[in-house]
Each structure stands twice: as structure tokens, then as C-alpha cells.
Amino acid sequence: MIYFRNIHVFFLCCFFSLTSRADGNVPPGNTVNGYVKDARNGEMLVGATVAIKGTGQGTVTNVYGFFSLDLPVGENVLQFGFLGYNTFELEVNNSRRVTIELQPKTQTIAEVVVKGEGNEGSSRFPLLGLEKMESSSISNIPVLMGETDPMKAIQMLPGVSATSEGSSNFTVRGGNPDQNLLLMDEAIVYNAGHLLGFFSVFNNDAIKNIQLYKGDFPASEGGRLSSVLDVRTRDGNMKYFEGSAGIGLISSRLNLEGPISKDKASFLVSGRRTYLDLFLPLAEDEEIRNNKLYFYDANVKINWIAGDKDRFFLSGYMGRDLFKDELAQLDFGNNTFTFRWNHVFSPSLFSNFSFVRSGYDYFLGTSEKDIEDMEWVSEFNDYMFGADFSWFITPEHTLRYGLRSIYHRIDPGVVSGMDENSLFQEVDLPRNNSLEHGIYFSHTAELSPWMILRMGLRYSVFQNIGPGKSFVFDEYYEVTDTVEYSKGNVYNTYVGLEPRAGISIFFNPRLSGKMSYSRTRQYIQLASNSTSSTPLDVWFPSSPNIKPQIADQVSLGFFKTSRNGVFEHSLEVFNKWMQNTIDFKDHPNLILNETLEGEVRAGTSWARGFEIMTRWNTIRFKGWLGYTFLKSERVAPEINEGRPFLSPYDHTHDFSLFMNYRLSTRVSVSGNWVYYTGAPVTMPVGRYEVDGEFIPLYSERNAERMPDYHRLDLSMTIDGKRGGQWVFSIYNVYGRKNPWAINFVNEDGEPYNIKAEKTYLFSIVPSISYTLEF
Numbered sequence: 001m002i003y004f005r006n007i008h009v010f011f012l013c014c015f016f017s018l019t020s021r022a023d024g025n026v027p028p029g030n031t032v033n034g035y036v037k038d039a040r041n042g043e044m045l046v047g048a049t050v051a052i053k054g055t056g057q058g059t060v061t062n063v064y065g066f067f068s069l070d071l072p073v074g075e076n077v078l079q080f081g082f083l084g085y086n087t088f089e090l091e092v093n094n095s096r097r098v099t100i101e102l103q104p105k106t107q108t109i110a111e112v113v114v115k116g117e118g119n120e121g122s123s124r125f126p127l128l129g130l131e132k133m134e135s136s137s138i139s140n141i142p143v144l145m146g147e148t149d150p151m152k153a154i155q156m157l158p159g160v161s162a163t164s165e166g167s168s169n170f171t172v173r174g175g176n177p178d179q180n181l182l183l184m185d186e187a188i189v190y191n192a193g194h195l196l197g198f199f200s201v202f203n204n205d206a207i208k209n210i211q212l213y214k215g216d217f218p219a220s221e222g223g224r225l226s227s228v229l230d231v232r233t234r235d236g237n238m239k240y241f242e243g244s245a246g247i248g249l250i251s252s253r254l255n256l257e258g259p260i261s262k263d264k265a266s267f268l269v270s271g272r273r274t275y276l277d278l279f280l281p282l283a284e285d286e287e288i289r290n291n292k293l294y295f296y297d298a299n300v301k302i303n304w305i306a307g308d309k310d311r312f313f314l315s316g317y318m319g320r321d322l323f324k325d326e327l328a329q330l331d332f333g334n335n336t337f338t339f340r341w342n343h344v345f346s347p348s349l350f351s352n353f354s355f356v357r358s359g360y361d362y363f364l365g366t367s368e369k370d371i372e373d374m375e376w377v378s379e380f381n382d383y384m385f386g387a388d389f390s391w392f393i394t395p396e397h398t399l400r401y402g403l404r405s406i407y408h409r410i411d412p413g414v415v416s417g418m419d420e421n422s423l424f425q426e427v428d429l430p431r432n433n434s435l436e437h438g439i440y441f442s443h444t445a446e447l448s449p450w451m452i453l454r455m456g457l458r459y460s461v462f463q464n465i466g467p468g469k470s471f472v473f474d475e476y477y478e479v480t481d482t483v484e485y486s487k488g489n490v491y492n493t494y495v496g497l498e499p500r501a502g503i504s505i506f507f508n509p510r511l512s513g514k515m516s517y518s519r520t521r522q523y524i525q526l527a528s529n530s531t532s533s534t535p536l537d538v539w540f541p542s543s544p545n546i547k548p549q550i551a552d553q554v555s556l557g558f559f560k561t562s563r564n565g566v567f568e569h570s571l572e573v574f575n576k577w578m579q580n581t582i583d584f585k586d587h588p589n590l591i592l593n594e595t596l597e598g599e600v601r602a603g604t605s606w607a608r609g610f611e612i613m614t615r616w617n618t619i620r621f622k623g624w625l626g627y628t629f630l631k632s633e634r635v636a637p638e639i640n641e642g643r644p645f646l647s648p649y650d651h652t653h654d655f656s657l658f659m660n661y662r663l664s665t666r667v668s669v670s671g672n673w674v675y676y677t678g679a680p681v682t683m684p685v686g687r688y689e690v691d692g693e694f695i696p697l698y699s700e701r702n703a704e705r706m707p708d709y710h711r712l713d714l715s716m717t718i719d720g721k722r723g724g725q726w727v728f729s730i731y732n733v734y735g736r737k738n739p740w741a742i743n744f745v746n747e748d749g750e751p752y753n754i755k756a757e758k759t760y761l762f763s764i765v766p767s768i769s770y771t772l773e774f
Contacts, residue, residue: 031347033068039101042238053077068392129215142713146248146769151200158611158626168200174607174632175226178526187336206270206299216516219440219456225551236266248769271298332362396446456500603636623659646680678706731765
């Protein structure tokens with residue numbers, strides 16, 4: 001606590017110093033600031049370029065569409081641009097605040113016309129491993145059962161792989177799925193799957209853009225080792241009311257948005273629900289008629305511009321899955337709430353204050369009268385406060401600083417009988433309470449026209465607080481003592497520095513090189529011994545027995561744009577070392593285990609490899625080709641007899657290809673093909689007999705591999721003459737039966753006849769969906 005208190009005082013001193021200097025000592029020249037937005041609907045444009053014409057100097061808008069730029073004395077011309085929008089120029093000769101509305105480009109298809117878009121804006125920022133996707137590009141990717149899914153689009157990027165067939169979970173550069181920080185409007189999402197992970201909680205109708213950080217984390221983000229997925233929802237149309245409705249094979253969706261007060265306030269409501277359960281009452285089997293199987297989710301957002309200096313956002317998400325048959329009921333879901341206040345302290349100082357609540361819970365219970373009644377309830381709640389400041393000192397120097405503080409409350413499980421006559425033994429695992437703080441600074445400096453440097457530092461603190469219980473284990477992981485702590489007592493603290501640095505060097509306008517280093521620390525992890533996570537997996541915090549995981553990553557990349565701007569090529573090489581990697585002993589007991597920490601076997605791990613990607617973009621033809629080579633290994637003294645073994649997410653070779661071709665103004669076709677090396681697994685390789693019992697003999701940890709995975713998907717999109725859009729798609733065109741699991745069973749009950757039995761989920765899956773806009 002002493003260290004945290006001192007650095008907190010230091011942060012406050014810096015804050016007041018910077019705000020006073022920003023207000024009273026504006027550098028010579030004129031400071032122009034404001035917002036860049038879409039002229040059609042008032043949506044703020046993230047990453048729009050703002051350049052001083054003829055100087056090579058400029059900036060880009062932040063995640064709220066805000067920019068600030070200090071101009072030389074005299075008359076200047078500002079150029080505003082964004083991909084897919086017409087460039088706008090504005091003459092400026094004094095300090096002022098502006099709101100720029102960019103008009104989307106209209107494209108007429110005749111012959112194949114190549115368009116050149118400069119890549120200078122994005123390349124002039126020293127972030128490696130940053131991928132950006134808009135909702136419009138996500139909607140072009142062929143989908144499963146007509147459900148456009150941003151998570152499936154993310155899985156096609158280099159360095160990113162699905163954890164299993166059909167899963168919305170993903171792994172980045174050999175890391176675990178729980179090492180990815182998933183944010184929706186700054187709220188942490190702890191389970192991003194619907195229907196046991198086949199679809200994600202992110203509804204593309206409500207999404208504005210997605211940013212995936214997989215190599216070089218900004219100093220503002222922490223708490224995970226592999227990636228940060230930052231999902232921002234749309235603000236709502238400030239110009240006029242509009243909506244869309246869609247229907248697919250398994251779900252329907254509705255999106256409504258419009259102004260509450262034109263150009264001042266807007267709303268967005270977006271929801272979807274599956275309806276397979278609506279047809280179950282028609283089944284011949286009476287037992288099936290009473291079953292329930294569905295999910296629903298809803299996004300709500302209110303956006304209010306209170307004045308030139310203030311803007312408020314209120315957003316929320318609620319989603320639920322329910323499965324119920326005659327035997328049992330499973331019910332789980334997420335809910336988030338985010339309140340944000342943007343305030344402009346001065347022309348060069350922008351701030352954002354956030355209060356966020358996010359939660360995840362699940363319920364498992366019995367339904368059959370002949371089965372012993374029971375209920376299993378678990379819940380995870382976060383409460384976060386954040387303050388972020390961006391000081392645009394000069395066009396060459398930007399300082400960002402702030403703090404985040406999160407209260408984690410984990411109720412890992414309460415199991416009880418449903419009535420007083422139940423014979424079921426009650427289990428009540430103790431609640432985990434903890435605090436996680438982060439204070440950060442970062443400085444982006446353009447040292448010369450050919451070099452940009454970014455340096456950052458994050459100081460993180462993690463505290464276990466009472467009421468709580470801590471176990472003392474001996475060398476055999478047997479409990480020897482139990483220590484209980486009273487409410488509010490801080491009984492364990494971890495602190496650590498997390499430096500970040502990046503540099504970009506521009507060899508010429510079309511060729512640049514980048515290098516970065518980042519250290520990250522993770523204090524919350526998932527207890528799962530399967531690559532396909534389930535809703536019943538348990539999150540648990542660092543503690544006196546579980547040290548925080550630490551990762552150091554170095555990346556080097558080269559980026560080249562073709563002369564006409566159509567092709568972009570990139571090569572990234574990465575090397576990552578991780579300490580205190582969480583793994584578990586063979587055959588661990590992870591369900592309702594009060595002494596779960598005794599199942600953990602921590603060690604070290606490393607991942608290295610490279611990623612190659614080529615993008616192309618013309619009016620008719622666009623897409624990308626990506627390849628990843630990865631080697632990911634682990635070692636722990638008490639696993640595999642201390643010998644190194646492969647990570648369960650080591651996909652040595654990973655190819656992804658996406659193509660979209662516009663046949664006419666109304667018709668386009670898309671296709672994607674994915675291939676990756678089968679995941680490492682532990683399998684029985686023999687057996688021995690003891691007293692007439694056959695006992696399997698397993699390979700070393702992850703010494704075998706599943707068969708390689710590959711799949712081709714195709715889709716066609718047809719825009720109606722009078723509105724509406726049809727999408728026809730085929731998932732897994734050539735019917736590849738990719739294994740989801742392999743089990744070894746006795747054939748015909750003979751103990752000596754063992755065969756491998758493959759379970760697969762999908763063969764060829766055609767789908768159709770229709771969307772109507774109004």
C-alpha cells in the first residue's frame with residue numbers, strides 16, 4: 001500500500017502540473033481541435049487523418065473521434081481524410097474548435113478501376129501487431145448459419161487461431177484464451193460465447209469498429225498477456241431515425257437508432273434472439289416438446305453532446321443462454337454497464353472518465369423429479385473506475401496518462417438442495433475479493449520526419465482483501481494449515497512495473513520498419529483443462545500461493561505499400577517469454593474444489609515465430625492472405641517429468657485467405673479458406689494389465705497431435721432493387737470432417753479391441769439470411 005500511495009500522489013502532482021501548463025502556456029502558433037464524423041449519421045470516425053497541407057505534419061483522431069493539432073503561425077490548410085470518404089480541406093489561421101463531417105465516397109462499377117489510398121496515417125504510429133476491422137468489412141466474411149460474427153473474423157488474422165472447431169474462443173501467438181482481454185465499451189467480457197461458444201456475444205449490427213492489439217500493448221491496457229480486443233459500439237444516428245431487421249436460419253435481429261435531439265443526442269438499441277425453441281412444440285416426441293434452447297442479447301447506448309467541451313455516453317449489454325430438458329437446466333450470461341464522460345480541459349488536453357460494471361454468472365440445476373434436486377450458482381462481478389488524459393503538446397509530441405482501478409468479486413460456486421428435504425450435500429466455496437490498480441504514462445514523439453518513438457510505463461498493483469481464506473500447502477500439495485482474514489483486511493499484495501516501448505523508422509514513403517518491447521502482468525486466470533472452454537469454467541485470482549503471470553515480448557516488423565497503393569505487405573517477427581505460466585497437474589479436479597490452488601503447477605513458457613500478410617484493395621476486388629509460423633512450448637518441474645512440452649495452442653503452420661469480388665453494383669461473392677496444424681494433445685499410446693484390469697498408458701504431455709484443420713466457406717450477397725439484402729452462404733464447402741474430439745473405446749465390448757472414435761460437429765452447412773433496412 002505504501003508504494004501505491006506514493007505513486008498515486010506522484011500521478012496527481014503530474015496531473016495538476018500538466019493541466020495548468022496546458023491551460024496557461026499554449027505553444028506559439030494556433031491550436032485547432034475538434035471532432036471528425038460521418039456526414040450521414042453523425043458517427044465519430046476513429047483514426048481519421050488530419051494533416052497540415054504541404055508540411056508532412058499531422059495527427060489522427062482518437063477512439064472518440066477527437067483530435068488536437070498545433071499549427072504554425074500564419075495561414076494553414078488542414079486536410080481531413082478517412083478510408084472510403086471524400087477528403088475535406090479547411091483554411092485555418094487562428095485557434096478554434098471545429099466539427100468536420102466527411103462525405104462517404106460513391107462508387108460506380110464499370111471497368112476495374114484501381115484506387116490508391118495512402119497508408120501514411122496508420123504507418124506513422126509505432127504500434128506493432130495492431131489489427132483494425134470495421135463492421136462493414138466483417139459482414140463480407142462467410143458465416144456459420146447466417147450469423148455474422150466478429151470473433152470468427154478475428155480468427156482469420158495472422159497470429160490468431162480458433163481454440164476448437166466452431167468456437168468463438170481464440171488464441172493469440174500461442175497464449176491461452178484467458179490471456180486475451182475482451183473489452184466492450186471498456187467493460188471486460190469474461191465469457192464471449194453463445195450456444196456453448198459457437199457464436200459470440202458481439203452483435204455486428206451494434207459494432208462500430210474493433211482493434212486487436214497482439215504485439216505491442218498501449219500503456220493504458222493491462223491485466224492480460226496475449227492480446228487486447230477493444231470493441232466499440234456505434235453511437236447512434238444523430239441525423240435521422242433508421243433501422244434494420246434481419247432473419248437467418250437460427251435467429252432474428254433488430255437494430256433501431258436515431259436522434260433524441262438532432263445533432264445533440266442519439267440512441268441505439270440492437271437485439272437478437274434465436275428461435276429454434278419455437279419449433280420444439282411441433283416435435284412428435286413429447287419430451288422434446290418441453291425442451292428449451294435459445295440465446296438472446298441486447299445492446300443499448302445513449303450519446304449526448306452537452307456542449308463544446310463535454311460529451312456523455314451511457315451503454316449497456318445484456319445476454320443470456322438457456323438450455324433445459326427433462327433432466328437439467330443450464331443458464332448463463334453476461335451483463336455490462338458503462339458510463340463515460342469526455343471533457344476538453346483546454347484545446348490540447350482531452351480527458352475521458354469511466355465508470356464500468358461487468359458481470360458474468362451461471363446456473364446449473366436439475367429438472368427431473370426422480371433425480372436428487374440441486375442448484376449450482378456462480379457469479380463474477382467487476383467494478384471499475386478509470387481516468388484517461390491525452391495532452392497534445394505539439395504535432396510532434398503527445399502525452400497520455402491516467403489510472404484504472406478495478407474491484408473483482410468472485411463467487412466461485414454455491415451448490416445446494418432446492419428444498420429442505422434434499423439429501424444433496426451443500427457446497428459453499430468462499431468468495432474471492434481483490435483490487436487491481438494501474439497507473440500509466442506514455443509519450444509519442446516524432447523525433448524527425450523519418451522516426452517516431454513511443455515510450456510508456458505502467459505500474460500495476462494487485463491486492464487480495466478479506467473476508468478470505470488462504471491455504472498452506474506442503475511439498476506434496478496437501479493442505480497443512482488454513483488462515484482466515486477479516487473483512488477489508490489486505491492480506492496479500494503484488495506490485496510490478498510494466499515498461500512499453502516502440503519505434504518506427506520510415507525508409508521512404510512506402511517502406512517502414514517497426515520494433516517494440518512490452519511487459520505485461522496477469523492477475524486473474526481461468527481454471528480450464530480443455531481447449532474448448534465451457535460456461536462452468538472458473539476464474540480465480542493470484543494469491544499468496546499463485547504468483548502473477550508475467551510476459552515479455554519483443555517484435556520486429558517491416559511494412560511496404562505498393563506504388564499505386566493497392567497492395568500492402570507486412571512481416572512481423574516475435575519472441576515472447578512468460579513466467580509463472582498457469583498449468584495443471586494430470587487429471588486435475590477443477591470443479592467445486594475449495595483447494596483449487598493445489599491443482600496448479602506453474603512453470604515458464606515461450607513462443608516465437610513470424611507472421612506474413614498481404615492485403616489488396618480495389619473497387620471490385622479486395623482481401624488478404626496471411627501465414628503464421630509458431631513454436632510455443634512450456635516447462636514445469638512437476639509436469640512431464642520436468643521436460644519441455646508443447647503448448648496446447650501450438651499451431652505450427654496457420655494459413656488464412658479471404659477474397660471479396662464485386663460482380664456488379666448489387667452482387668458480390670466472398671470466400672475464405674483456413675488451414676492450421678492440428679493442436680497438440682495427450683493420447684493413450686498403450687496399456688498394461690493389473691489384476692485383470694486394463695490401465696491405459698498415455699504419451700508425454702501434448703506429444704501427439706490432432707489431425708490438421710482446414711475448411712472452405714463461400715457466400716453471395718445480393719442487394720435488392722427496392723432495398724433489403726440477401727446473403728447465401730455455405731460453411732465447409734467440401735465437407736471436411738474436422739475432429740472436435742477423439743475418444744478411444746472398446747469395440748464390441750472386447751478389451752483387446754480398441755479403436756479411435758472421432759467426433760466432428762459440422763459437415764456442409766448451407767445458410768440464408770435476409771436483412772431489411774428502413
